[in-house]
Amino acid sequence: MHKVSRRQKLMLTLPGLMLLAAFFIGSGVEAINGNLPVASAANAESSMEMHSKASECAGEQRKPSFGSAVVVSSGEVVCGDLISFGGEVVIRGEVNGDVVAFAGNVVVDGAVNGAVTLYGGNFTSQNGAHINGDVHVCGGRWTREADSQLYGSIIGCTRGVDLLLGNDGGVTFRFWSALTWVVLGILLTKL
Missing domain, CATH: 1.20.5 (Single alpha-helices involved in coiled-coils or other helix-helix interfaces)
Structure with a gap:
């Protein structure tokens, strides 16, 4: 009889602990401390100017990269998404699409017209960078220099x-x- 009540107590406690863990995993500590991610916004006209200045695409759409660095050189325009698994992504030119990196860092010194998503890597927005989209950083840090422009939000999911x-x-x-x-x-x- 004693084991039955103990099992029931465990079954009632387990969902509560799971909800508490989910709260902390979903940035609950940030909400308690008041350190929620800051959204940096700009007017829509500036964002539209960036899209209207987009140059013609150069070359083919890039394939996903596995373990090697992805570099978009200055003056180069890439149309389409950039996907990297285990390599660093360096953008000095322009990307018209989303940037997704798994276990690798992303450094933007050019323009990105799309979302930037990182899983297990750090994001750096250098001086002169223009990002027209949200930045999602999961399991890493983001660094934004003073003269970089972000037309979206920075979301730290972990x-x-x-x-x-x-x-x-x-x-x-x-x-x-x-x-x-x-x-x-x-x-x-x-x-």
């Missing part, structure tokens, strides 16, 4: 977990996340 675990982002995020779930699993099975 920064709450980084603050909770004292992590600086990057590849070690997966280790701390896995360790947290293993410890939670052991604690829940011992109840």
